[in-house]
Amino acid sequence: MVNVLEIIGIDSYIYLSVILFCIGVFGILYRRNAIIMFMCIEIMLNSANMLLVAFSTYHQDASGQVFVFFTMAVAAAEVAVGLAILVAIFRNIGSIDIDNLKNLKG
């Protein structure tokens, strides 16, 4: 089996992952819509996942890929709960703009 890393080098994966992560971070920081922020979190998660997979291949060690499965499962659970909360919030106040969610201030 051909090692994919021979076609595209490990450094490219790292760059892509960093770029994706940064996109996620900036998205989180700049957007106010909770759903989009969720998606940004998913991008960040997946950038990490991708890096894990890439290194897993690089080191010829499967445990990295096992990690990714766990992460995806957790992410799925998180999204399920998170979206449910968002729906509940939307039903209550008719918006999911995080600037309107300030009830938890000290």
Added chain:
Amino acid sequence: MNVTILLLTLLIGALATYFSGKSAAKVALIVGVASFVECIFLICQQQQGVNVGFLAQWMNTPNIHIALNGDGLGLSLVLLTTLLTPLIILSSFESPIEKKNTFYALVLFMAFAMAGTFLASDGFLYYIFWELALIPIYFIALLWGNDTFEARKKAIIKFFIYTFAGSLFMLVAFIYLYQKAGSFLLQDLYDLNLTSREQYWIFIAFFLAYAIKIPIFPFHTWQASTYEKAPTVGTMLLSGIMLKMGLYSIIRWQIPIAPQAAKELMTTVIVLSLIGVVYGSFIALKQSNIKRFFAYSSLAHVGLIAAGTYSLTLDGMRGAVYQMLAHGFVIVALFFVAEIIFRRYETRLINEMGGIRQQAVKFASLFLILTFASVGLPGTFNFIGEFSLLFGLSQVNIWYAIIGGTSIILGAFYMLRMFQKSMLGETNSKPFADLTKIEGFVLGVLVIAILFLGVYPKPLTDLITPSLVEIMTQIK
């Protein structure tokens, strides 16, 4: 039989009182009297050489014991507690009190915690009892106090946080000592060889806890307002017994654990205490509220007691123990006097009283005896305490005795002034019924105790001297 019985009586008694509904007051009184009888019995046992202490392992890690001391010093203060508790309970029989069962249960619980503090000889246990005593008085003062809820909440919460914060320093000191000794047992802490620097900080930490509790100038600001706002029963418990916890702890814990520091810092702490004596007397002169007045007179008295303990002489310490008891008797009686006047005139302002003596001869006579006991007239127990205290101080430095002795003059000044304003003068237009049987009994018992011990203090001397001698050797 040992001292655990006494503590259990009070604790179970508190529970029983809580569940006894309408007859709570009577149950509480019976429990109080029972504990007093037990205490007398224990003292007799102890005097015959029976060990009434108790020691058992509580936890292995950390190494904590349930250790209760059965020596004369602790027992003498337990005697004070168990004598005053039933009297305090009895004194409130004629006051309107809501939710009697909770109230009296708290009073007994507090007596339990205070007796525990006097008996505990394991630092951890002692600390638990010490803090435990704070909880009932907090509720008693907050829920049954005078004035509006908001007004008293401010005073009571200040009192709670202030004394609690002080105690935390003591906790830190205990934890440090535990690190060193690997045990909280009093004897192990005595046996520690601490450097003078360590002793210095431990002394200071203990001092903060005790100075706030006693209180010593300038840590007294909680006192007057708390005494004023608390119900009379609470004030009696606070002034009669609880502030003795601090004084007792100086003798039992602070000085023997850090004797070197006690010697070094002696001047500072004695001067602070003596400032309290003069300062409290001066303020007492200008108080119009009788409860605040007694609060400041109390500040002056306990200042002298604290000075006596810090003199590190046997006479000073023995005088301090005498005076703790004597002050306990007198201040409880005096607060009860204030309550008796309040029941009839609905006022605590001294200026609104006056002209009572002719109407209530028995009351006036007892009040007069208490007034003179408070100023330490020879023949009263307070004189023996005051004399020993001042004598102990004079052995250190004659000027301490002179400054402390000004309390003799100033005390007479403010007490007689108060007595004159509140009792003498043209017969008051408002009628003043003389003492009821219960009121007469409570005041009578206290007056008899004061006069008897004033002429014949030997039983008490025999009780406390051995333990004080032991502590003195530890200091040396």
Added chain:
Amino acid sequence: MDTNIILLLLLIPLLGSLATLFFGKKLGNASGVIATLAVFISFVVSVISFFQVQSTGTPIQVDLFNWIALENFNISFGFLLDQLSILWLLFVTGIGTLIHLYSTSYMKGDENYAKFFSYLNLFIFFMIVLVTGSNLLMMFIGWEGVGLCSYLLIGFWHKNQSYNDAAKKAFIMNRIGDLGFLIGVFILAFLFQTLDYMTIKEALMQGTNHQINMWLGWATLALFIGAAGKSAQIPLYTWLPDAMAGPTPVSALIHAATMVTAGIFMITRLNFVFDLTPWVQDIIAVVGALTALFAATIGLVQNDIKKVLAYSTVSQLGLMFMALGFGAYEIAVFHVITHAFFKACLFLGSGSIIHAMGGEQDMRKMGGLRKFMSVTYITFLLATLAISGIPPLAGFFSKDEILMVAFHENKILWFLAAIASVMTAFYMFRLLYLTFFKDFRGTQEQKNHLHESPSAMTIPLIVLAILSVIGGAISLPGASWLNNYLQPIIVNNAASNPHILGTSEYILMALAILGALIGIGLAYSKYIKKNTVPPIDSEISGFHKVLYNKYYVDEIYMKLIVKPIYALGTFFRDYVELVLSEIVFGLGKIADTLSLQGKKAQNGNIGLYLFAFVFGICFLLYYLFIAR
């Protein structure tokens, strides 16, 4: 036997006091009789013990039990009956009996009749404790106890607040002295590890060193302050004139004859200590002489009959202290006794007058009473002659002895004391002339009321007058029974080196008599010949006004001491308390402010939280991986 004597002596007055206190209402007028009997029994017991001690020559000493335990010694609840204490017992209980008897009539009809006798008996009890205690602290019980009784009795008519003020003042001023007493006790206890007179005496017999002498000086000075408080010497004398607010028998018993002599008793008791501290003795002599003169000048112009007698008492006490200062203890004691006789007589006489006048005490409203009250007049006259120093009455001998000692020791003080004696003669006769001579100046109603007092009051007067006349016999110059009697007590007894009656002594005696006659003559010419009556208050002016207002000493004390104390109290209460309290609250406020500021970060803006979160992560990463 010895214990029984002591217990009898102590318990009878105490029981009398308790009985009249608790059963006073039921007993009614019988309470006066019971109280009188109680004191009389004490007197009888005193006489018995007097003869016992005289015959055996050894003092009776009884320790009942250990009272206070101190580290190095115990203070026992013990009693000592020796020559000195028995002497005091005799005249305290003797005069006490007379005054009790007098009071049964004087206080009749008072609503607190029984209570009065209860207090009087309690006073006798404490006085007995004071003089019979075998150590200084036992004396202190009595010392403070008589102060308590004095407080109770001065403020006996407690509905009048100015009387209560006087009572309070007396107690507080005494307490200033008491602190001095205690300090003296502390120093003595520190030096000797005991408070027993006998043991201290023995310790001192073995000699002292310089260090001990210095401390002894401070001790005696402190004790003297105590004595000055109790015996009304400068600067603590102002309570005694005010103490006249009490019923007149009280003034006679407590504030003239017995309690105020406690200071002299104490110094005589400790004569062996005072002898070692000459500089304190000098202070005592000077203070005594100044007090004698100072009080006499004030006494010259007072119009209240009891105030005159009060200042006279202060002045006479000053003379006694002067004698003490010269180390002539037995002479001071002699004067104490004669003074007790004639001053009690004078006070009781004035009580009789006040009784007749329906409570009036102002001499300007009296006059001519001689016609109405002959017994009172004659006894009063005898006592007045005695106090003025006319031979052969009691006062002549004792006062003359004091002046003689003063002349030998210090001429200036002798001069002061002599002037005071002349003044004494003047103001006493002024008193006599204004009350008993010329015409009655009161209202018609009072005049109708005038009467001689009942026999319960006149009998004590007569007895005391007789004693004032013959009392001098106990210590005649040259052949003094008293000096011999006190020999065991007083270490440097004058009897052991009796001064010879030489020419100078006779000249001094003549001078003293002459001085007294001058004083009397002045009073005669002013109040009988010129028939002057002291002016009403508003017309008094100049130095007369200063004297009349007692040199404004009370006002000065008020301004300099009492007011500043109150001001300081107010200052502490209003400012220092506030500051201290604010500091505590301030600590709370700091926590509060910090949390308020911290709260602003928690504004609920998720964007901000996320920004802080990302920034924090970046910073941590930078710190952990790059900066290091």
